[in-house]
Amino acid sequence: MHSFSHDILVIGGGLAGLRTAIEASKSCSSVAVISKVHPLRSHSVAAQGGINAAIMADDRWEDHAFDTVKGSDYLADQDAVAVMCREAPENIHEMDRMGALFSRTPDGRIAQRPFGGQGAARTCYAADRTGHALLHSLWEQVNRRAIKLYTEWFVTSLVVENGRCQGAIVYDWATGDLHHISAKAVVLATGGYGRVFKRTTNALINTGDGMSLAYHAGVALKDMEFVQFHPTTVYGSNVLLTEGILITEGARGEGGHLVNNLGERFMAKYAPSKMELAPRDIVARSIATEILEGRGFPGGYVKLDLRHIGDATIRHKLPQIRQICIEFLGVDPSTEPIPIQPGHHYSMGGIDTDADGATTLPGLFTAGECACVSVHGANRLGGNSLLDTIVFGRRTGRKAAEYAAQADLPVSSTDQLRQDTHKIDALLARTKGILSADVRTESAIAMSDHFGVFRKKDVMEAGFKKVMEQKERFNQVVVGDTARRYNSALLSVLELEMCLQSAEVIAVSAMAREESRGAHCRTDFPERNDQQWLKHTLAWQVIDKPRLDYKPVDVSMFEPRKREY
Amino acid sequence: MSKVKFTVSRKEPAGDQQRDVTYEVDLVEGMTVLDGLTQIKDWQDNTLSYRSSCRSAICGSCAVQINGHSKLACKTQVSKELEKCDEIRVAPLGNFPVLKDLVADLEPFWKQVKSVTPWLVEKDEDDSAPLTEKQMERFQGVEDCILCGACYGQCTSYSVEKNFIGPAALAKGYRFTVDPKDAIGHERLDKGLQADKGIWSCARCYFCSEVCPKVVQPARAIGRLQQLAVDEDRGDSEGTRYARALNHDIASIGRVNEATLPLRVSNFNPLKIKEMIPLGISLLLKGKMPSPLPRSIKGIHDIRNIFKRLRDSRGEK
Numbered sequence: 001m002h003s004f005s006h007d008i009l010v011i012g013g014g015l016a017g018l019r020t021a022i023e024a025s026k027s028c029s030s031v032a033v034i035s036k037v038h039p040l041r042s043h044s045v046a047a048q049g050g051i052n053a054a055i056m057a058d059d060r061w062e063d064h065a066f067d068t069v070k071g072s073d074y075l076a077d078q079d080a081v082a083v084m085c086r087e088a089p090e091n092i093h094e095m096d097r098m099g100a101l102f103s104r105t106p107d108g109r110i111a112q113r114p115f116g117g118q119g120a121a122r123t124c125y126a127a128d129r130t131g132h133a134l135l136h137s138l139w140e141q142v143n144r145r146a147i148k149l150y151t152e153w154f155v156t157s158l159v160v161e162n163g164r165c166q167g168a169i170v171y172d173w174a175t176g177d178l179h180h181i182s183a184k185a186v187v188l189a190t191g192g193y194g195r196v197f198k199r200t201t202n203a204l205i206n207t208g209d210g211m212s213l214a215y216h217a218g219v220a221l222k223d224m225e226f227v228q229f230h231p232t233t234v235y236g237s238n239v240l241l242t243e244g245i246l247i248t249e250g251a252r253g254e255g256g257h258l259v260n261n262l263g264e265r266f267m268a269k270y271a272p273s274k275m276e277l278a279p280r281d282i283v284a285r286s287i288a289t290e291i292l293e294g295r296g297f298p299g300g301y302v303k304l305d306l307r308h309i310g311d312a313t314i315r316h317k318l319p320q321i322r323q324i325c326i327e328f329l330g331v332d333p334s335t336e337p338i339p340i341q342p343g344h345h346y347s348m349g350g351i352d353t354d355a356d357g358a359t360t361l362p363g364l365f366t367a368g369e370c371a372c373v374s375v376h377g378a379n380r381l382g383g384n385s386l387l388d389t390i391v392f393g394r395r396t397g398r399k400a401a402e403y404a405a406q407a408d409l410p411v412s413s414t415d416q417l418r419q420d421t422h423k424i425d426a427l428l429a430r431t432k433g434i435l436s437a438d439v440r441t442e443s444a445i446a447m448s449d450h451f452g453v454f455r456k457k458d459v460m461e462a463g464f465k466k467v468m469e470q471k472e473r474f475n476q477v478v479v480g481d482t483a484r485r486y487n488s489a490l491l492s493v494l495e496l497e498m499c500l501q502s503a504e505v506i507a508v509s510a511m512a513r514e515e516s517r518g519a520h521c522r523t524d525f526p527e528r529n530d531q532q533w534l535k536h537t538l539a540w541q542v543i544d545k546p547r548l549d550y551k552p553v554d555v556s557m558f559e560p561r562k563r564e565y
Numbered sequence: 566m567s568k569v570k571f572t573v574s575r576k577e578p579a580g581d582q583q584r585d586v587t588y589e590v591d592l593v594e595g596m597t598v599l600d601g602l603t604q605i606k607d608w609q610d611n612t613l614s615y616r617s618s619c620r621s622a623i624c625g626s627c628a629v630q631i632n633g634h635s636k637l638a639c640k641t642q643v644s645k646e647l648e649k650c651d652e653i654r655v656a657p658l659g660n661f662p663v664l665k666d667l668v669a670d671l672e673p674f675w676k677q678v679k680s681v682t683p684w685l686v687e688k689d690e691d692d693s694a695p696l697t698e699k700q701m702e703r704f705q706g707v708e709d710c711i712l713c714g715a716c717y718g719q720c721t722s723y724s725v726e727k728n729f730i731g732p733a734a735l736a737k738g739y740r741f742t743v744d745p746k747d748a749i750g751h752e753r754l755d756k757g758l759q760a761d762k763g764i765w766s767c768a769r770c771y772f773c774s775e776v777c778p779k780v781v782q783p784a785r786a787i788g789r790l791q792q793l794a795v796d797e798d799r800g801d802s803e804g805t806r807y808a809r810a811l812n813h814d815i816a817s818i819g820r821v822n823e824a825t826l827p828l829r830v831s832n833f834n835p836l837k838i839k840e841m842i843p844l845g846i847s848l849l850l851k852g853k854m855p856s857p858l859p860r861s862i863k864g865i866h867d868i869r870n871i872f873k874r875l876r877d878s879r880g881e882k
Contacts, residue, residue, distance in 0.1 A: 037616075038671075040712055041624045093693050099685030099744070101701070101708050108695025132623060132711065140684035174664070203618040239593055240600050241620040241639065324621060327640050330595075437607035480611025485578040486665040489611040 006032040006148065007404040009168060009183035011155050011210060013039030015047075015131070015389035016368025016396075017189035018138040020357075023397025024187075025145045028404055032148040032181070034155060034170060036205065036491070039139050043191055043203040044389065047131025048248035048320060050115060050123035051095075051390070052383035053088035059120050061085040066558055068384060071117040071279045072377025073518035073528065074560035075223070075536070075553055080355040080373045082557060084384075084391050091390045092124055100137040102126050103317075113253045113317075115382045117279035117565070123383040128250050128320045130386060154491055155209065156420045158186065158217040158364065159412050165217065165363035166410035169420045173491065176484030178424065180417045184404040187396055188214055188351060188366040189389075193502040195495075197344035198441070198448040201233050201246035207495035208502035210370035214351040215501060219359045220538040220549070222372040223349035224502070225510035225520050228380055229453050230345030231258075231283035234329060234338075235301035242328050244343040247304060247321050249382040251333075252276040254317050257305045258287065259337065260295040266302075274565040281379040281519040282565060284342040288453040291341070303337035310334065342453055346385060348376045348519065349509070352538060357396025363407065367396040374536060377553075378518020427493060433478030436493045439500075443470040447503055451510055456523045464507040471500045505539045508546045513537060530560055567592040569643060570652035571601050573613065578665045585654075586610075592643065598631055598653055599638040602667075615667035622778060625713030629667050630656040635718035635776040658718035660727075674714045677731045681738035681757055686748040696745065703743040707736045707786050709779045716773035716783055728762040732773035732783035735764055739786035742793065754790065754799040764790045765804025806830045816872040819862035823855040 007028050010021045013035030025031045035042065054061045065085040069076050096102060096110065103111045103125055115123040126133035142149070154171045159180065167182040190210030194202020215221050232251065236242035252258075258276050260266045270286040271278035278286075291300050306314055311334035314322050318333075325331045325338055350372035357365040368389045375388055443466070450463020474497060481489035515529035516522050534553055539546040569592040576583045588609055590601045599617055606613045616626040620639045627638040632650045635658060646653055661669035716732035723729045730738075735758065742753045758764055767787045774784040794800060795808045810829045814822045831837035848854040862868070 037618055037626065038675075041616075041618050041626045043619065043624070045711070046619045046621060046623045096693060097685075097687055097746075099741075099746070101696075101704065104696050104698060104701055106698060108697045108700075126708075129623065129709070133708070136712075137685070143679055144684050203624065204620065205618045237593060237595060240596055241603065242595060242597070245621045320623070327622065327642075328597075435608065435611075483578070483612065486614050486668060488614040489606075 004179060005167070005182035005409060006030045007183065008032070008185045008187065008400050009034065009181055010187045010189055011168065011213075012042070012189035012191060012368070012370070013037075013149070014042030014044035014189060014191055014368065015135055015138060015386065016371075016393040017042075017187070018135070018142055019390050019393025020187050020189060020367055020397040020400065021147050022138065022141055022145065023394045024401040025147050026401075028401040029146065032150065033142070034150040034153050034168070034181075036152060036154045036209075038151050039142070039149070040135065041205075042135065043206055044131045044135045046201075046203065046246070047386055048128045048246060049250040049253070050113060050125035050130050050383045051092065051134070051386035052115065052118070052122050052381070053092045053124055053387065054085065054120075054122055055089045055092055055110065055124070056112070056120075056122070059122055061088065063119055064088065064122060067118045068375065068381055069377070069558050070563055071379055071381040072374075073379055073563055074530070074534065074555065075226070075374065075377030075517060077374050077554040078557040079554045081375050083355045083395075084375050084387060087391050088387055091387070091394065095134060095137060095390065098137045098141050100126065100133050102133070113250060114277060115253050116249050116277045116283070117274070117381045123253065125250065128248050128318045134386060134390070154494065155213060156424070156494065157416050158213050159416045160217045160361065161410070161412050163362065164410065165361050166412045169416050171424070171494075173486060176487065178417060178421050180412065180414070182410055182412060184363065184407040184409060185400040186364050187357065187400050188364070188370055189368045189393070190370045192347035192369040193499065194344050194347070196444065196447050196499050196503045196506065197227075198238070198444040199233065199244040199341075200344035201230055201244055202344065207499045208347070208370075209495065209498050210366065211350055212498035212501040214359065214364065214366065215505065215539070215541050217361060217364065218541065219361050219364065220352045220540050221349060221505050222352040222536050222538055223374060223378070223509070224505045224539055225513050225537060226348035226378050226518055227344060227451065227506065228280060228346035228348055228519050229284040229342040231280055231287055231342050232304050232340040233343030233345070234324070235299065235341045236329070245324060245328060246345065247324070247338060247340055248318070249280070251304060251306055251318055251321060254306075254313065255309050257308070258283070259303050259305055260290045261297050262295060266290050266295070271565040278565045279379055279381060280345075281521070284453050284519075285521055287342055297339065301339045301341040304340045305337040306333040307335065307337065344448070346380055348372065348374070348378065348380055349506070355392070355395065356399040357392060358399060363403070363410075365396050365400045365403075367392045378520060424490070427479055427490065428482050430478050431482075433476045434473055435480065436477045436489070436496050439470050439473050439477055440496050443467055443500060443503055446470070447506070451507060454521055454523050455510060457511070460507065460511045464511060467500070467503045467507055471504060474500055505546050509537045509539055509548065512548055528563070534560065569601070569647065571605060572652055572654045573602070573605070573667070574656040575613070575666050576663050583663070594644075596643050597639055598636075598641040598643060598646070598655060599627055601643060601653060602638060602655065614665050623711060625711035628658050628713040628715040628718065630659055630718065635659065635715035637713060637715070637778045640778065658714055660718055660720065660724050661714070669714070671714055673727060674717055674731070674733075677734040678712065678737060680730060681734050682749070682753065683734070683737045683741070685741060685744060685746060688746065688748045694746065700745050704740055705782070705785065705789075707740045707781055707783070710736055710781045711779055713778065715776050715778060719772040719776045721768045721770045721772060722766050726762060726766060729766045730758070730760065730763050732787065735767070735790065736781055736783040736786040739790050742790065751793060751797060751799065754794045754797070756800065758790055759794060759800040759802040759804060764794065765802065765807075801832075803830050806832060816869065817861075818859060819865045819868045820859060822857070822859055824857040
């Protein structure tokens with residue numbers, strides 16, 4: 001049981017984590033990144049569509065901010081949105097200088113395409129694999145610096161003592177050992193919780209780890225009820241992994257049409273001015289409505305038609321999704337429409353933080369999808385998540401370094417280490433029980449069925465009951481592999497526990513919010529209610545249950561108005 | 566429900582004992598090999614370990630050997646495999662040590678990638694310079710590489726020489742060599758990429774390009790690096806001299822001047838010449854020493870014509 005210590009410990013090696021580490025390393029010589037997968041396998045790599053910035057001379061960051069705030073259904077904190085949109089252009093140029101190969105206009109400038117919910121074409125992109133371009137560039141730059149990487153190490157708990165986050169307990173997958181890593185500042189950058197839902201664009205690794213860690217450490221999770229369902233995920237068999245694969249909004253940005261079984265471009269009914277490029281929550285609800293009202297195709301999907309865009313443009317601008325359709329669906333998008341349906345995609349909610357990544361727990365910071373600043377409010381615009389990770393990754397890196405410079409190296413007890421050791425020993429000792437895949441599948445189906453695009457009190461209550469049943473059943477889960485080393489079954493079980501925790505908080509937060517706003521759409525409370533609900537939900541762990549509280553939204557720039565497209 | 570046989574390579578972390586274990590998996594229409602592995606791990610045998618994450622062929626985690634070929638498990642259709650074989654044989658990626666089951670140790674791979682200075686070295690100025698379409702075309706798809714390692718799993722040279730820099734690393738090196746914003750640029754060929762087991766250790770077998778799941782065509786990138794090295798006579802390397810000597814010989818006499826080739830490749834280095842003396846003597850004694858003044862072949866005029874046309878088309882003299 002070695003003891004490790006660093007000034008700054010970043011948990012998560014995706015865009016936010018690596019951007020934080022790079023920035024922190026400019027002024028701090030002891031920065032480490034822990035990731036449960038090699039950083040290049042982080043889910044950031046799968047982001048397709050683009051990253052927004054008002055870089056053109058005739059565009060203004062204030063317009064970008066307004067689009068973002070309106071897109072958020074006025075729940076985003078406008079001061080934080082202002083920071084993000086104002087700093088966006090310089091962050092894009094910095095990524096360019098780090099080697100990110102953006103697609104270019106004929107005269108060599110960074111190209112931009114139209115994206116959902118925005119008044120100008122300000123989404124910078126790298127074909128349709130923008131996340132890949134950005135993540136690889138950041139990883140390349142990490143290699144230049146003395147940043148320590150712990151790869152395939154899994155964080156089981158944060159160490160919190162004397163009112164301060166002092167480090168983390170980590171499980172080394174290769175050896176099976178648990179270690180205590182001491183740190184002056186800890187940054188959570190662990191991404192979203194997609195696997196809480198059955199149908200999700202997210203990777204298998206997106207199990208809400210950071211959210212669970214922070215929640216157990218006494219930090220609130222904010223706005224967890226706001227779950228983004230991406231309108232266009234692949235329609236596939238529900239027993240296969242193909243289900244839910246993302247088809248980027250960029251396909252609609254390049255002119256793709258959504259059609260029902262009558263061949264109608266039905267978005268004309270729901271968002272006549274923006275059509276297919278209305279914000280995601282609106283498009284997802286429109287598709288769900290078409291399907292519910294019998295205008296979908298057998299099995300429950302609609303079609304995304306790219307044929308009129310032409311093979312040449314598809315190959316040039318959307319090569320990756322062309323590959324996805326051909327390889328996973330046997331469909332060539334230049335000759336056949338793509339079957340799609342809404343699926344979970346993004347977690348607007350997350351660990352409560354500010355525009356510098358600080359949390360209410362001294363020593364603990366957070367950035368990226370696992371954080372909730374909030375810049376996305378009740379609904380995120382496409383292209384703003386990649387921006388969020390880069391802008392706030394940079395700011396959090398600076399803040400964490402500032403903090404670490406004046407903090408003492410903590411002295412911790414071995415309590416948390418012993419607790420986690422005992423927990424893992426007990427899990428591995430159980431020889432009979434319920435298969436974790438069973439609990440995972442049942443809980444994910446319950447969340448997708450009961451907390452999806454359309455929500456209603458009695459449906460949610462039934463769903464919550466199912467989720468809590470699965471949480472109970474979790475206590476009897478058997479790992480199925482007693483080995484110490486390379487025990488992937490154990491990791492699956494630890495991840496499942498974290499998923500169930502996020503599921504519970506999402507459910508409780510959703511049941512409490514009695515209005516419809518952004519992605520949270522209640523058929524029993526169909527109107528937005530600013531009088532009573534223009535506020536953020538905070539969920540705290542109290543003993544073993546979430547306790548809800550609320551806090552105000554910053555509306556200093558734009559007055560909340562009715563949201564129409 | 567029809568079944569399909571999955572024969573999966575298993576190995577415990579300690580020790581070298583590898584064994585094949587056969588599982589019966591439900592055959593679902595449209596299923597991938599990763600779907601099969603997931604079925605096994607979730608419902609039949611929790612002890613099976615493999616890497617996977619995005620399941621949509623972009624993260625590179627699940628590179629393994631499927632029926633002898635390096636592939637991404639998540640995008641390999643079981644039905645397609647069954648057209649060629651009657652079962653699905655899954656093994657860890659070749660040419661790497663095995664940590665457990667289908668989990669290969671990719672540390673040697675990351676080491677090779679890091680060895681090519683795989684990052685943009687910015688030029689001094691605050692460079693937000695434009696990048697034209699033409700300049701972007703230079704990259705030729707190497708920027709699509711997801712560093713999955715499949716190419717190394719199939720690489721002929723890497724399988725016998727673990728110091729060979731390797732396809733993905735050299736392709737990455739190529740990317741920065743031709744990047745107009747890179748301060749080192751073509752000078753990356755001066756040492757790094759033409760290091761002892763660099764671009765000239767490639768066997769030109771094209772297996773890497775064949776198995777690459779993202780059509781990166783690393784073999785083409787390596788070929789272009791070799792071309793650049795030859796065109797610009799960079800790096801004082803044997804590989805460059807060899808290519809130039811061959812080119813010169815065939816253009817002038819239609820055949821290789823074998824007697825002088827080694828001398829020219831070594832650049833008349835006395836130490837290297839000294840090493841060659843025993844071989845030279847042995848050849849002489851056996852009557853196998855080639856003439857240092859070989860005659861041109863018949864048809865040399867046609868050959869010279871071909872070269873002239875090639876040079877003209879490239880705008881060379």
